[in-house]
Amino acid sequence: MRLFLSFFSLFFVQFVIAQTNSHLDAQVSISLSEETFDAVYVLKNLPVNSQKLSFKLNKHFKVKQVYLNNDPIASSKYPQNCNDCLTHNININRPLNNLDHLKIEISGKIKNLETDKDVRRHKGEVVLVDGVLLAGANDYWYPQVVRTSGSLSEYINPFNMTYSITATCADCDQIYLGKGTPKNSGATFSNDRAEGDITLIAGTFDFKEGTYANYINVSDTDIQKIQTRFSKSQQFLEEFTQFTGKQSKTVYAQLESPIYGNEANYNTIVNTSAKVDLNKVDENLTEDTAYYYFASNFEPKTKLDRLFLQALAKYARIKYLETNNRVQYDRLTGIVQTGSRAEKPVESQSQLQALLITPGQFLELEQRIGAEEMQSFLKNTFQNLAYGKSSYEAFTESIASVNTPNTNLEVLITRVQDQFKLRAAERNTDVLVGF
Numbered sequence: 001m002r003l004f005l006s007f008f009s010l011f012f013v014q015f016v017i018a019q020t021n022s023h024l025d026a027q028v029s030i031s032l033s034e035e036t037f038d039a040v041y042v043l044k045n046l047p048v049n050s051q052k053l054s055f056k057l058n059k060h061f062k063v064k065q066v067y068l069n070n071d072p073i074a075s076s077k078y079p080q081n082c083n084d085c086l087t088h089n090i091n092i093n094r095p096l097n098n099l100d101h102l103k104i105e106i107s108g109k110i111k112n113l114e115t116d117k118d119v120r121r122h123k124g125e126v127v128l129v130d131g132v133l134l135a136g137a138n139d140y141w142y143p144q145v146v147r148t149s150g151s152l153s154e155y156i157n158p159f160n161m162t163y164s165i166t167a168t169c170a171d172c173d174q175i176y177l178g179k180g181t182p183k184n185s186g187a188t189f190s191n192d193r194a195e196g197d198i199t200l201i202a203g204t205f206d207f208k209e210g211t212y213a214n215y216i217n218v219s220d221t222d223i224q225k226i227q228t229r230f231s232k233s234q235q236f237l238e239e240f241t242q243f244t245g246k247q248s249k250t251v252y253a254q255l256e257s258p259i260y261g262n263e264a265n266y267n268t269i270v271n272t273s274a275k276v277d278l279n280k281v282d283e284n285l286t287e288d289t290a291y292y293y294f295a296s297n298f299e300p301k302t303k304l305d306r307l308f309l310q311a312l313a314k315y316a317r318i319k320y321l322e323t324n325n326r327v328q329y330d331r332l333t334g335i336v337q338t339g340s341r342a343e344k345p346v347e348s349q350s351q352l353q354a355l356l357i358t359p360g361q362f363l364e365l366e367q368r369i370g371a372e373e374m375q376s377f378l379k380n381t382f383q384n385l386a387y388g389k390s391s392y393e394a395f396t397e398s399i400a401s402v403n404t405p406n407t408n409l410e411v412l413i414t415r416v417q418d419q420f421k422l423r424a425a426e427r428n429t430d431v432l433v434g435f
Helices: 006-015 117-123 220-241 277-295 303-324 326-335 359-369 371-388 392-398 409-428
Strands: 023-032 037-045 052-058 061-068 071-073 074-079 085-091 101-109 127-129 130-133 144-146 161-168 174-177 188-191 200-205 207-209 215-216 249-252 264-266 268-271
Touching: 052 061, 052 101, 052 409, 061 074, 074 277, 130 277, 161 174, 215 220, 220 249, 220 277, 220 371, 249 277, 264 303, 268 277, 277 303, 303 326, 303 392, 303 409, 359 371, 359 409, 371 392, 392 409
Parallel strands: 023 161, 215 249, 249 268
Antiparallel strands: 023 037, 037 101, 052 085, 052 144, 061 071, 061 101, 074 085, 127 130, 130 200, 161 188, 174 200, 207 215, 264 268
16 A cells, blocks of 8 residues: 555644754863862753743752843742752743843852762762763753753753853863864864754863774773674664765763763763673664764754654664664563554643654554565655655655555554644744753
């Protein structure tokens, strides 16, 4: 059965809107010896359509003053669904426009961990371990603007900010921020594409460039082991997309820390355990590396485009583990439940539906049309994205070319289409989530 979905395109076009990315300008000043962290953040082009705005910040950082267009305004803070951070509320009295900017001045302390007792004493703070400061998105070292209420806000609409950050640290050997390679104190780190969470590493550390990835504090022996994993991942992504695009290097950091857990922020994978665990490399590698690869080669232009690539990255992770790590694959697919969602989501489900398309729905589609047709669907999808088509157009046109006798496929497609509509409609809310 060949599916033709063009009737829905006319209905959907009213929901699709190109977005201008929000932008962060920042001046960050770090002193390892004095254990201080001071910053001025300027947020521009905030799509906030209400009279209130909220942002999350590390609970040990003090907000000195907030300004709207250089005029001081009051802020209040309270704990809300956030580990180790506080939500700060601002009454701005009117919706913001694209000429407005918000300036936030903060001062904070970093803590040098020297004993095991320090771990308990300084939990939740930005810390210095063995001469290296590590701060990821989960440490809220920069303001993350969120929905005023909503416990799932940090999972919705990721990868949505460009930035230009000047970082100064006189007693740091070098600074790594966001992507690329480390720089000296006083350098500016810029990204003109809205891609993802920002990792900050500062101090004295060893940096090495590799073929598929760059490495921080990783031995040559471990690099050889990890390199094999990155080689597999790169080959897999080229086969998954059937598109040989440019390779954007992931950064793998081995930063032993008694206070942090392993984390992957977009293109930076941080392992805080004493040894390199190749199973954890596989676990962290595919989803973040896949999104990094997709965003580099199929540039997302709207919120929906970013969410669509994120959904594809989660599905790619499952397929990679299916071939390369069956233990993790079995564990992951045991969690993912296919066909468990309501056939037609209602408006109240919009916030709970944190993903545009769930990994389970991609697996369900694969089960219904078969592996060969799924490969054809993916190839057409990525070709459409490479041609500059929107995520909705890429999905509908690619699914329309699928040949299958399965008459139940329309139900799944309608479900996904409804999810596109609900997520597109979120542009009418005061949401700017997941800096």
